[in-house]
Amino acid sequence: MSALARGGIYAAVLILAALAGTIPVAAQEFPTRPVTLIVPWPAGGATDRHFRVLAETTSRHLGQPIVVDNKPGGSGTVGPATLAATSKPDGYTLAQLPITVFRMPHMVKVSYNPAKDFSFIIHVTGYTFATMVRADAPWKTWQEFIAHAKANPGKVSYGSPGTGSTLHVTMEQIALQNGVKWTHVPFKGEGEMTPALLGGHVMASAGGTGSSQLVEAGELRYLVFWTQDRLKRFANVPTLLEVGEKIVSNSPYGVAGPKGMDPKIVKILHDAFKKGMEEPAHRKVLDELDQEYIYMNSADYAAAALRTIDEQGALIESLGLKAK
Amino acid sequence: MSGQQARRTRLKADTVGGLFWVAGGLWIAWEGRELGLGTLRDPGSGLILFWVGLAMAAMSAVTLVTGFLARPAAAGEWADWHGLEWRKLAVVLATMIVYAGALEPVGFIPATLVLMAVLFRAVEPQPWHVVLLGALITTTVVYVVFKLGLGTQLPDGLLGAG
Amino acid sequence: MDIWQSLALGFGVALDPINLAYCFLGVFIGTLVGVLPGIGPVAAMSLLLPVTFNITPEAGIIMLAGIYYGSMYGGSTTAILVNIPGEAASVITTIDGHQMARQGRAGPALGMAAIGSFIAGTLAIVGLMLLAPPLTKLAVKFGPVEYFSLMVLGLTILSYLTHGSMLKALVMACFGVVLGLIGLDSISATPRLTFDRLELIDGIGLVPIVMGLFGVAEILVNLERELKRSIVEAKITGLMPTLKDWGMSKWALARGSLIGFFLGILPGGGAVIASFLSYAVEKRISATPERFGHGAIEGVAGPEAANNAAAGGAFIPLMTLGIPPNVIMALLLGAFMVHGLQPGPLMMTRNPEVFWGIIASMYVGNIMLLVLNLPLVGMWVQVLRVPYRILFPLILMFCIIGVFSVGNAIFDIYVMIGFGIVGYLMRKFGYEGAPLVLAFVLGPLLENNLRKSLILSRGDFMTFVERPISAACLGLALLLLLSTLVPWLRAKRQKIALDETA
Numbered sequence: 001m002s003a004l005a006r007g008g009i010y011a012a013v014l015i016l017a018a019l020a021g022t023i024p025v026a027a028q029e030f031p032t033r034p035v036t037l038i039v040p041w042p043a044g045g046a047t048d049r050h051f052r053v054l055a056e057t058t059s060r061h062l063g064q065p066i067v068v069d070n071k072p073g074g075s076g077t078v079g080p081a082t083l084a085a086t087s088k089p090d091g092y093t094l095a096q097l098p099i100t101v102f103r104m105p106h107m108v109k110v111s112y113n114p115a116k117d118f119s120f121i122i123h124v125t126g127y128t129f130a131t132m133v134r135a136d137a138p139w140k141t142w143q144e145f146i147a148h149a150k151a152n153p154g155k156v157s158y159g160s161p162g163t164g165s166t167l168h169v170t171m172e173q174i175a176l177q178n179g180v181k182w183t184h185v186p187f188k189g190e191g192e193m194t195p196a197l198l199g200g201h202v203m204a205s206a207g208g209t210g211s212s213q214l215v216e217a218g219e220l221r222y223l224v225f226w227t228q229d230r231l232k233r234f235a236n237v238p239t240l241l242e243v244g245e246k247i248v249s250n251s252p253y254g255v256a257g258p259k260g261m262d263p264k265i266v267k268i269l270h271d272a273f274k275k276g277m278e279e280p281a282h283r284k285v286l287d288e289l290d291q292e293y294i295y296m297n298s299a300d301y302a303a304a305a306l307r308t309i310d311e312q313g314a315l316i317e318s319l320g321l322k323a324k
Numbered sequence: 325m326s327g328q329q330a331r332r333t334r335l336k337a338d339t340v341g342g343l344f345w346v347a348g349g350l351w352i353a354w355e356g357r358e359l360g361l362g363t364l365r366d367p368g369s370g371l372i373l374f375w376v377g378l379a380m381a382a383m384s385a386v387t388l389v390t391g392f393l394a395r396p397a398a399a400g401e402w403a404d405w406h407g408l409e410w411r412k413l414a415v416v417l418a419t420m421i422v423y424a425g426a427l428e429p430v431g432f433i434p435a436t437l438v439l440m441a442v443l444f445r446a447v448e449p450q451p452w453h454v455v456l457l458g459a460l461i462t463t464t465v466v467y468v469v470f471k472l473g474l475g476t477q478l479p480d481g482l483l484g485a486g
Numbered sequence: 487m488d489i490w491q492s493l494a495l496g497f498g499v500a501l502d503p504i505n506l507a508y509c510f511l512g513v514f515i516g517t518l519v520g521v522l523p524g525i526g527p528v529a530a531m532s533l534l535l536p537v538t539f540n541i542t543p544e545a546g547i548i549m550l551a552g553i554y555y556g557s558m559y560g561g562s563t564t565a566i567l568v569n570i571p572g573e574a575a576s577v578i579t580t581i582d583g584h585q586m587a588r589q590g591r592a593g594p595a596l597g598m599a600a601i602g603s604f605i606a607g608t609l610a611i612v613g614l615m616l617l618a619p620p621l622t623k624l625a626v627k628f629g630p631v632e633y634f635s636l637m638v639l640g641l642t643i644l645s646y647l648t649h650g651s652m653l654k655a656l657v658m659a660c661f662g663v664v665l666g667l668i669g670l671d672s673i674s675a676t677p678r679l680t681f682d683r684l685e686l687i688d689g690i691g692l693v694p695i696v697m698g699l700f701g702v703a704e705i706l707v708n709l710e711r712e713l714k715r716s717i718v719e720a721k722i723t724g725l726m727p728t729l730k731d732w733g734m735s736k737w738a739l740a741r742g743s744l745i746g747f748f749l750g751i752l753p754g755g756g757a758v759i760a761s762f763l764s765y766a767v768e769k770r771i772s773a774t775p776e777r778f779g780h781g782a783i784e785g786v787a788g789p790e791a792a793n794n795a796a797a798g799g800a801f802i803p804l805m806t807l808g809i810p811p812n813v814i815m816a817l818l819l820g821a822f823m824v825h826g827l828q829p830g831p832l833m834m835t836r837n838p839e840v841f842w843g844i845i846a847s848m849y850v851g852n853i854m855l856l857v858l859n860l861p862l863v864g865m866w867v868q869v870l871r872v873p874y875r876i877l878f879p880l881i882l883m884f885c886i887i888g889v890f891s892v893g894n895a896i897f898d899i900y901v902m903i904g905f906g907i908v909g910y911l912m913r914k915f916g917y918e919g920a921p922l923v924l925a926f927v928l929g930p931l932l933e934n935n936l937r938k939s940l941i942l943s944r945g946d947f948m949t950f951v952e953r954p955i956s957a958a959c960l961g962l963a964l965l966l967l968l969s970t971l972v973p974w975l976r977a978k979r980q981k982i983a984l985d986e987t988a
Contacts, residue, residue, distance in 0.1 A: 042532055042813075042817075042893070043532035043533070043535055043536070043817075043820075045816070045820060046820075046823070048820070049820060049823065049824060052536065052539075069477055069894065070477070070532070070893075070894060071893070071894055071895070072688075072893050073684070073685055073687065073688050073893060073895065074684040074685065074687035074688060075670065075687060075688065077684055077687070078684050078685060078687075078895075081684050104687075107675055107677075108670070108677045108680070108682075108687065109682040110684060111684060154944075157941075157942060162672045162675070163671075163672060163673055163674060163675040164675035183941060183942070183944075184941075185630075185938055185941055185942060186672050186673050186938070187672075187938070188672050188934065190809075191753055191809055191810045191811060191812075191815075191816060192753050194807070194809050195625065195626045195628070195753065195803070195807070195809055196626075196629055196630070198626040198807070199626035199627055199628065199629055200629075201629030201630060201631075201942065202942070210808070211808070212828065213808050213828045213829075213830030213831065213832050213833075214807065214808065214830060214831065216832060217830065217831035217832050219831065288823070288826060321674075321675050338915070338916075340915070341915035341916075341917070345657050345661075348661075349660070352664055352679075355678075355679060359676060359678060360676075363945075365940060365945030365946075365947075366940060366941075366945055367933075367936065367937050367940065368674070369671045369673070369674050369676045369678055370678075372663070372667065372929075372933045373664065373667060373678065373679075376660045376663050376664055376929075377660075377664070379656075379660055380657055380660040380661065380664075383653050383656050383657050383660070384657055386653055387651070387653050387654060387657070390653075409709065409710050412709045412710070413706055413709060413710075413910075416705070416706065416709060416882070417706075417903065417906070417907065420702075420882065420886065420899075420903050420906075421900070421903060423886070424886070424896055424899040424900055424903065425896075427890075427896060427899075428896060436883070439883070440879055440883065443878070443879035443882065444875075444876075444879055447709065447875070447878075448875040450875065450876075458876070458879070462879070462880060462883060466883060466884075466887060469518075470525075470887055470891065474515075474519075474525075474529075474530060474533045474534060474891075475533045475534065475536065475537070476529075476533055476887070476890075476891045477891075477894050478887075478890075
């Protein structure tokens with residue numbers, strides 16, 4: 001249906017509702033018009049692709065379309081910040097909350113309070129990360145790599161897609177745990193980082209699964225995944241937990257609305273998203289993106305968010321990135 | 325324009341411009357210092373800003389000085405401050421700023437109709453039928469091309485909010 | 487499978503009627519968004535990406551690729567006709583292209599841009615087809631050290647971009663660097679000059695700056711004088727380039743294609759830097775550099791060839807490594823992934839029909855573009871006769887909506903208006919915009935790679951001369967600098983001597 005036709009139908013519905021004197025205000029009537037879902041990334045990226053599918057599967061259960069609105073900027077914080085500042089808590093405007101929403105306030109001045117300005121609805125998934133080296137690198141396993149780094153302090157270099165990214169933060173967390181010192185080289189995104197690894201300008205890199213085909217083609221090698229469980233596609237590669245690092249790092253994300261939403265509306269949205277998450281089409285897109293299904297209900301997600309804010313603050317402080 | 329006059333205009337313009345960039349350069353250098361210079365072997369966030377700011381200030385200072393010494397030869401090329409139509413510029417800029425502010429609350433269609441009408445009418449008055457027809461046609465064409473054709477997320481404003 | 491079999495397979499896919507239709511749709515939309523100021527290929531492709539969810543992967547990617555190289559054709563049209571770049575890679579075309587239009591030679595300028603784009607586009611596809619694997623190997627040799635030196639080389643060409651005061655151009659370049667550094671510093675994660683605005687954390691976009699400085703400012707300047715008449719008063723002579731034009735342009739086209747193709751492969755500025763570099767090279771080796779800035783046709787042919795060839799070159803890292811060298815290729819990567827295809831070293835063997843189909847479609851698309859654009863030249867020239875009072879509201883409208891559609895951000899519109907005022911004042915005070923844009927693109931890359939190099943070499947500057955590619959770039963930069971400086975100094979000395987004797 002074209003936007004114009006849709007607009008016309010809504011207008012007609014509204015006029016009818018107004019004539020009958022029954023403009024719906026109560027929560028049990030929710031939703032009566034399309035819901036906007038702010039995705040704080042440009043169209044075409046992995047997250048945009050994921051949310052377009054989730055929006056589609058969820059709208060089947062919500063009974064109203066969910067319109068994806070791309071609002072990129074501020075490492076994924078401009079969208080949620082706009083939501084916090086301008087949207088009414090009526091459930092018609094929601095946003096994806098990437099982990100940067102919880103991390104940025106520790107690093108720069110922001111216009112929102114991550115603990116107080118959102119109504120948490122549902123936790124969906126996290127990204128899949130890995131440490132990788134060139135296929136002709138001398139280290140076949142994670143243990144060999146760590147041993148080498150221990151023996152040569154400061155000489156092992158690794159790339160990440162930016163200082164303060166989850167990938168950088170986790171690599172430094174690993175270094176702290178093992179008493180290793182390595183050299184971090186921050187790139188501007190994986191498009192710059194992966195060629196630098198291929199060209200041997202850095203010895204290792206921490207990134208997502210975008211390089212999987214380079215691994216399959218025998219150019220790169222995954223040393224370890226940072227997920228809870230092994231990946232189906234790379235079942236022979238261990239996780240950090242298996243090699244004894246006690247870390248799961250996945251940059252989790254979910255959906256939230258502005259603060260002060262009616263709990264009944266939160267429940268309606270949560271139930272619809274839950275069913276949308278269980279749809280095969282949604283499961284399939286997660287598989288394609290090598291992402292795990294990590295469901296949490298509204299209360300658990302809110303609690304997890306508060307924990308994440310504190311953890312991020314401590315991490316940022318230990319890395320010396322805290323805002324002055 | 326006589327040579328003398330041209331020279332005077334140029335002097336004034338270059339002095340204003342030069343002063344502005346000297347001040348701007350110094351401010352940027354100061355901001356750079358605040359951000360931390362690091363060392364040459366390990367540059368901080370502010371190192372480049374600091375030096376670029378200083379370079380800017382230094383070079384603008386030179387233009388200030390040469391502005392005083394320069395011969396009036398090249399002045400005619402650009403220093404056309406006569407017959408300025410401040411009103412037109414102010415109207416166009418103000419209209420655009422108001423439009424940007426109104427776009428989201430009011431919505432694309434009404435805001436654009438008004439914008440186009442004002443631009444057609446207030447700057448160089450066109451007959452009313454040209455104004456209205458022009459505003460209507462352009463708004464429709466842009467809406468069709470961008471919203472329906474390309475699927476741009478143009479704000480619905482009043483029409484969509486219900 | 488040898489190359490002919492592969493190509494045959496590819497053309498089989500590309501000439502499928504449905505794919506042909508999508509190819510045409512792509513290049514048509516590309517031309518359109520190229521012509522319209524403000525909206526560029528990035529916005530158009532991200533807007534149309536969801537449309538491709540419902541068609542075959544070949545058709546979807548053929549269409550999106552068409553938008554990209556099509557926009558490179560269209561961008562020069564606006565630059566030549568109304569002195570406003572249709573997209574960022576056409577900034578440099580405004581310099582000589584619009585001067586040609588003012589002299590009544592809009593037709594030859596547009597014709598040269600279209601045919602030059604065709605030649606460069608086709609050469610780039612041949613290069614993509616034959617040289618992709620070895621060039622990929624060369625491209626990954628470029629690490630932070632090599633990038634730094636390449637950017638230094640890029641900055642030395644600044645001096646060729648200006649035809650006014652050198653000092654003012656340098657001030658503008660400094661300003662451009664400063665603007666480029668706004669945002670979160672990716673090395674230390676410190677916000678720089680962001681004034682606590684979240685919108686500035688990722689920096690200012692290139693599109694709002696270019697549209698402000700060149701689009702809005704151009705209109706403001708014209709508002710003062712050109713409302714009653716149309717842009718060009720000179721008689722319009724000839725629609726096609728003459729034999730003499732071809733003679734002057736043929737090597738510019740060849741050099742522009744080479745420069746563009748190679749820079750397109752490298753991550754970073756790609757088409758924008760390539761067009762600037764090509765212009766500088768042409769001006770440098772020209773026997774009559776004084777014609778540049780006053781309607782030299784080489785100043786149109788070289789950069790237009792470069793930005794089209796760069797569009798072709800940019801496909802190499804995506805298709806062979808699965809690594810997007812710029813935002814546009816990242817979008818295209820998204821389109822592949824939507825259909826469960828992963829571009830990369832295995833695509834040629836796993837999905838040959840997609841790989842070769844896309845390459846073949848680019849040949850077809852380039853021919854379509856030529857057929858589409860040449861007859862349009864006559865129509866575009868008529869735009870010059872439209873009175874400015876009717877034209878300017880339309881241009882402003884397209885600038886605003888185009889800039890908005892890149893990121894759905896009202897903030898970007900304000901940025902554009904702000905730079906419109908800055909650009910207007912710059913013109914009034916005799917400052918030029920081109921050095922600013924180049925420095926805006928190069929400055930942050932230069933800083934970032936310098937710091938990464940020093941992290942890797944642990945503060946040792948010798949790394950820049952020890953590595954051969956880097957040393958070569960720096961050597962070339964030094965040579966260029968000396969070759970500009972020496973004659974300039976000599977001229978200065980002579981001038982001083984003359985003044986003294988006078």
